[in-house]
Amino acid sequence: MRGTPENTEGPMLHQVLFFIFGAICIAGALNLLLQKHPINSALSLIVVMGSLALLYLLLGAEFVAAVQVIVYAGAIMVLFVFVIMLLNAGEEDLTRGSRIAILLGVPAVAAITGLVVYTLIARSGDLGRLSIGDYYVKTQELGISLFREFLLPFEITSVLILIAIMGAVVLARREH
Amino acid sequence: MVPLSWYLVLAAILFIIGASAFLIRRNIITIFMAIELMLNAVNLTFVAFASRWHHVSGQVFVFFVMVVAAAEAAVGLAIIIAVFRSRETLNVDYVNLLKL
Numbered sequence: 692m693r694g695t696p697e698n699t700e701g702p703m704l705h706q707v708l709f710f711i712f713g714a715i716c717i718a719g720a721l722n723l724l725l726q727k728h729p730i731n732s733a734l735s736l737i738v739v740m741g742s743l744a745l746l747y748l749l750l751g752a753e754f755v756a757a758v759q760v761i762v763y764a765g766a767i768m769v770l771f772v773f774v775i776m777l778l779n780a781g782e783e784d785l786t787r788g789s790r791i792a793i794l795l796g797v798p799a800v801a802a803i804t805g806l807v808v809y810t811l812i813a814r815s816g817d818l819g820r821l822s823i824g825d826y827y828v829k830t831q832e833l834g835i836s837l838f839r840e841f842l843l844p845f846e847i848t849s850v851l852i853l854i855a856i857m858g859a860v861v862l863a864r865r866e867h
Numbered sequence: 868m869v870p871l872s873w874y875l876v877l878a879a880i881l882f883i884i885g886a887s888a889f890l891i892r893r894n895i896i897t898i899f900m901a902i903e904l905m906l907n908a909v910n911l912t913f914v915a916f917a918s919r920w921h922h923v924s925g926q927v928f929v930f931f932v933m934v935v936a937a938a939e940a941a942v943g944l945a946i947i948i949a950v951f952r953s954r955e956t957l958n959v960d961y962v963n964l965l966k967l
Contacts, residue, residue, distance in 0.1 A: 729896045739907065767937055819870070848931055
């Protein structure tokens with residue numbers, strides 16, 4: 692399927708896969724929002740990241756999908772779960788929100804969501820369409836772009852990582 | 868064939884849920900996870916636009932976002948551990964003094 696200009700996918704394949712994994716994404720995100728215990732939130736965030744990796748595969752970004760699973764769902768979330776267990780975080784005690792926050796907040800979120808969704812759907816025709824296999828990035832192209840076009844940002848991020856390592860060690864060290 | 872706007876709508880909904888979780892939740896670790904959710908929503912937008920315009924830059928940017936997210940998670944969790952050591956709580960409502 693890759694590289695062919697002809698649209699070889701089934702008529703509904705992309706839509707069906709998009710709806711399945713998009714629904715899993717939104718369900719996981721809502722579960723993160725609604726669960727009381729942080730470990731449940733962490734596990735639902737891992738679900739969101741896994742289904743996002745599958746959406747990246749649909750978009751032809753297979754290396755990004757692999758890095759998403761290894762770095763995000765693997766390394767970063769393991770760090771989160773480790774800290775939750777280290778600090779023995781229990782269920783959070785919800786402080787009572789003021790009534791005006793609920794009265795204004797829920798309609799505000801609904802209005803913003805509706806506005807964004809309406810704007811994007813209304814301009815849908817101008818934004819174009821995507822199909823599976825239409826654009827497929829080889830890891831080689833990604834590496835060439837990263838080390839030629841984006842060499843300076845790459846070096847700066849390596850300095851950032853170094854500073855973050857030192858900062859994490861200094862901050863988490865037990866003071867005497 | 869899926870319109871690009873569907874991916875953008877999905878990313879926007881994920882971002883809004885992340886922002887709501889950031890504002891509603893009181894556990895500092897969950898607040899950090901909400902930030903990660905928002906970064907993931909932005910990554911989905913980047914990859915969708917990279918696929919639409921047939922340009923690899925969007926995917927390279929996703930790597931930079933991931934690097935910043937990893938650095939932020941490491942430093943942020945170290946700060947959380949330091950805060951928990953000095954205050955014995957993870958609830959942000961009780962972390963309201965600059966100095967103990």
